[in-house]
Amino acid sequence: MAQLWGGRFTKETDQLVYNFNASITFDQKFYKQDIEGSIAHATMLGKTGIITIEESDKIVNELKSILKEVEDGTLEIGSEYEDIHSFVEATLIDRIGDTGKKLHTGRSRNDQVALDMRLYTRDEIENIKGLLKELLTTLHTLMKENLDTYMPGFTHLQKAQPVTFAHHVGAYMEMFKRDYSRLTDIYNRMNVCPLGAGALAGTTYPLDRELTASLLGFDGPTLNSMDSVSDRDYLIELLSALSTICMHLSRFSEEIIIWNSNEYQFVELDDAYSTGSSIMPQKKNPDIAELVRGKTGRVYGALISLLTTMKGIPLAYNKDMQEDKELTFDAIDTVKGCIALFNGMISTMKLNKDNMKVSAMKGFTNATDAADYLVKNGVAFRDAHGIIGRLVLYAIEQNKAIDELSLEELQSISPVFKEDIYDAISLETCVGKRNTIGAPGAEAMKKVIEINDNYLANL
Numbered sequence: 001m002a003q004l005w006g007g008r009f010t011k012e013t014d015q016l017v018y019n020f021n022a023s024i025t026f027d028q029k030f031y032k033q034d035i036e037g038s039i040a041h042a043t044m045l046g047k048t049g050i051i052t053i054e055e056s057d058k059i060v061n062e063l064k065s066i067l068k069e070v071e072d073g074t075l076e077i078g079s080e081y082e083d084i085h086s087f088v089e090a091t092l093i094d095r096i097g098d099t100g101k102k103l104h105t106g107r108s109r110n111d112q113v114a115l116d117m118r119l120y121t122r123d124e125i126e127n128i129k130g131l132l133k134e135l136l137t138t139l140h141t142l143m144k145e146n147l148d149t150y151m152p153g154f155t156h157l158q159k160a161q162p163v164t165f166a167h168h169v170g171a172y173m174e175m176f177k178r179d180y181s182r183l184t185d186i187y188n189r190m191n192v193c194p195l196g197a198g199a200l201a202g203t204t205y206p207l208d209r210e211l212t213a214s215l216l217g218f219d220g221p222t223l224n225s226m227d228s229v230s231d232r233d234y235l236i237e238l239l240s241a242l243s244t245i246c247m248h249l250s251r252f253s254e255e256i257i258i259w260n261s262n263e264y265q266f267v268e269l270d271d272a273y274s275t276g277s278s279i280m281p282q283k284k285n286p287d288i289a290e291l292v293r294g295k296t297g298r299v300y301g302a303l304i305s306l307l308t309t310m311k312g313i314p315l316a317y318n319k320d321m322q323e324d325k326e327l328t329f330d331a332i333d334t335v336k337g338c339i340a341l342f343n344g345m346i347s348t349m350k351l352n353k354d355n356m357k358v359s360a361m362k363g364f365t366n367a368t369d370a371a372d373y374l375v376k377n378g379v380a381f382r383d384a385h386g387i388i389g390r391l392v393l394y395a396i397e398q399n400k401a402i403d404e405l406s407l408e409e410l411q412s413i414s415p416v417f418k419e420d421i422y423d424a425i426s427l428e429t430c431v432g433k434r435n436t437i438g439a440p441g442a443e444a445m446k447k448v449i450e451i452n453d454n455y456l457a458n459l
């Protein structure tokens with residue numbers, strides 16, 4: 001047992017209590033941030049004269065060595081320490097003696113851990129944004145390449161109206177753009193420095209909180225010391241944003257699973273992103289898409305867990321808050337893995353464009369356009385809707401698509417139909433004439449692609 005306290009205790013901590021309380025197994029994940037925070041704190045202690053410049057330099061130099069040695073593997077983080085803060089401080093004292101004992105002046109583990117978690121999360125937000133940018137770039141490429149890859153658009157998972165693959169992918173592009181901006185918002189809101197809040201009530205030392213905040217790249221210090229040590233809102237916001245990312249990935253995965261099924265065959269996943277069956281030799285399963293869909297539950301779980309953990313905690317710091325770490329670390333790692341794998345999966349999958357087009361032509365996806373044709377030729381829309389309904393019923397009986405019926409057959413239902421109906425309800429017209437901004441027509445899509453070109457260039 002290696003702990004920073006013990007002076008007022010007369011007995012050793014029970015081993016089970018020690019194990020239950022310790023966090024070294026998981027908080028060593030932010031050793032780098034812990035050391036960087038300590039370097040800033042020690043620098044400030046020197047600059048303000050709370051310790052001497054020589055002492056400050058000695059501490060900072062040794063902390064830098066400790067960081068380097070942990071990074072290159074020459075110094076192992078021992079599991080006998082209670083937490084990462086104890087490990088770093090004990091190692092420092094071990095190496096530079098009494099000077100090392102001055103590092104924790106005007107600081108508590110409460111503001112220290114609040115700082116470490118914020119620094120770690122801030123770095124990871126940047127990493128996730130990087131992965132999202134890669135995904136957005138893949139989606140953008142797919143959009144540019146598939147302006148005339150026709151496919152059915154669905155509502156209720158029933159064929160509705162024809163769209164293009166570019167348009168379908170464009171919907172996800174918008175979702176992930178929102179996800180990206182949510183992360184930016186969170187970053188901007190959380191970028192204030194809790195260091196200097198002490199245990200809960202600040203300190204009597206003349207700490208320069210502006211200095212530590214700016215040394216660590218924050219916009220400024222937090223404004224209430226009790227809130228500083230007990231605020232985990234930014235983690236809840238992050239877990240919520242990660243949950244939304246997962247929800248989007250999961251919806252897309254679900255579609256890919258459907259499209260990759262034997263019945264649809266719209267896409268074929270690359271062998272490198274598929275798995276086989278131990279018994280059925282013919283199988284090629286979309287396990288990656290299924291796992292991405294499945295892991296969503298785990299990330300939602302982290303959000304609900306932390307919300308629940310936080311809901312009954314009185315001000316200020318309470319040990320319950322230690323629970324934020326494993327949940328957040330797991331959610332971050334899970335989401336990073338999901339985005340990267342999903343990106344690889346969709347950038348290597350093959351599109352069966354013919355199957356998609358044939359499917360778009362079947363299922364009366366041009367029925368609305370047939371009704372619009374009648375409207376353009378003087379029929380009121382509600383009447384046109386009824387006429388086309390009867391026409392669809394007739395076509396089903398004949399086992400034909402609307403455009404496979406002869407002009408005589410069409411005219412037997414409504415004399416308004418003329419030869420130009422075939423052009424009016426062709427797939428090319430149905431999609432190509434839909435050119436209000438946001439619609440699937442190529443003209444409209446090109447404008448969106450141009451906007452996205454710009455968006456990505458400035459990301």
Ligand code: ARG
Nearest residue numbers: 023083109110113319321322
């Ligand atoms: N491991 C603790 C946590 O994650 C560090 C803070 C400890 N503070 C305390 N008062 N026990 O919250």
